[in-house]
Amino acid sequence: MGRILAIDYGTKRTGIAVTDELQIIASGLATVPTPELMDFLKEYTRKESVERIIVGEPKRYSNEASESEKYIRVFLEKVSKQLPDIPVERVDERFTSKMAFQTMIDSGLKKKQRRNKELIDEISATIILQSYLYR
Numbered sequence: 001m002g003r004i005l006a007i008d009y010g011t012k013r014t015g016i017a018v019t020d021e022l023q024i025i026a027s028g029l030a031t032v033p034t035p036e037l038m039d040f041l042k043e044y045t046r047k048e049s050v051e052r053i054i055v056g057e058p059k060r061y062s063n064e065a066s067e068s069e070k071y072i073r074v075f076l077e078k079v080s081k082q083l084p085d086i087p088v089e090r091v092d093e094r095f096t097s098k099m100a101f102q103t104m105i106d107s108g109l110k111k112k113q114r115r116n117k118e119l120i121d122e123i124s125a126t127i128i129l130q131s132y133l134y135r
Helices: 034-047 069-082 096-106 117-133
Strands: 003-008 013-019 026-033 050-057 088-092
Touching: 003 034, 003 117, 013 034, 013 117, 026 034, 026 117, 034 050, 034 069, 050 069, 050 117, 069 088, 088 117, 096 117
Parallel strands: 003 050, 050 088
Antiparallel strands: 003 013, 013 026
16 A cells, blocks of 8 residues: 655645555655645655545635635646646645644644644644545
8 A cells, every 4th residue: 555645735835744554644744835846746756655645625614615726726737747647636624724723732832833834734734634534
């Protein structure tokens, strides 16, 4: 079995999480500047066996796509061209940033540490991946 990789796409930074090879445990992997994301993914998938990629699908309360969806669609086209052998699935990512922030509070991180947006993005990607694994 290969790993499952999850992406919390952002216009500036992108959080990435990954499973173990048995696809049981989801762990934060990295936060990457979005302009460097495709290079990161190509390098990671060259080193590791990735079975599929999960990309968060941002929606509004009304269930409509958020404004960032247009950027994600461009990214998805790049993925399908540059990593054609890896299937991509979408997972609703509503509230993941809030859940990530609450996770940081619950784990006892100090206020200064909770301002780390890169950590929030990585935790959000982990929550997206966990929601995929548990469905």
